Amino acid sequence: MLTLYHAPRSRSTRILQLIRDMGIEEDVDLRIVQIPRQDGSGGRDPDNPHPEGKVPLLDHDGAIIRESNAVMLYLTDLYPETPMGRPVGHPSRGAYLSWLAWYGNVFEPVYVLQVAGISHPITQVTFRDVPEAVARLSEALAEKDWLVDDQVSAADLLVASTYGWFRDLVPEDPRIRDWVARCLSRPAVTSVIEEEMAR
Incomplete structure (x- = not known):
């Protein structure tokens, strides 16, 4: 159960x-x-x-x-x-795992640090920063509608959830804005x- x-x-x-x-x-x-x-x-x-x-x-x-x-x-x-x-053996399995891990290891920490107003060389080296995270998203969405491949995945719901809570933090990049809108408008969401x- x-x-x-x-x-x-x-x-x-x-x-x-x-x-x-x-x-x-x-x-x-x-x-x-x-x-x-x-x-x-x-x-x-x-x-x-x-x-x-x-x-x-x-x-x-x-x-x-x-x-x-x-x-x-x-x-x-x-x-x-x-x-x-994306099950084991799927061509997008590596990308799927990477985006899930990236959320917890990079994306959420840099946004929490920004909202808390904390900046330190150690955090910059360890996690990078919000502009670099945004650039990574923009790059990923440059040629496809979803992070992993050409279909939505749990990784999209996970990463976009941050912007669901903090709508004012959604970057101006139209590709990211469109992706956030697609994720947050899903009926289940x-x-x-x-x-x-x-x-």
Whole structure:
């Protein structure tokens, strides 16, 4: 059995969007938990097994998977027939893995540092910066509509989710803007957001 520990309007929202996009909602038991919020609300939930009290966390018959990119990879590998992943042996598998890892290793950190107003030579050397991340996206989208290949993937939902939360950070580059619009207008994405905003 698959169990997703989820807090509405959080990083686990993109996992719920992926699950809906993959058409596997009936296979997933959704457990709503509380998490500490940036505005000081919420708190650690004793029913949340995540060791840091965060979300998402996926439990598959006792196998625990945490971190958005790991959860997305796990789900798309578990359901290789859905088009949101790229299974082992697929020509785009390397690109798919790279974009999933890039999100957590580069993209989110540089945006968090920018929003926090932190700049330091060590972070610049380690993660680079937002302009370099934007250039990487622009380059990837120069000849195709999606990051990995000519079809949408979980990597698109993951990377674009940052711009879903911070619309004012969407770069002026028309290729990126069009890609963000394509990602955020997917029915699975919009329906989850609408449901969570109505809570």
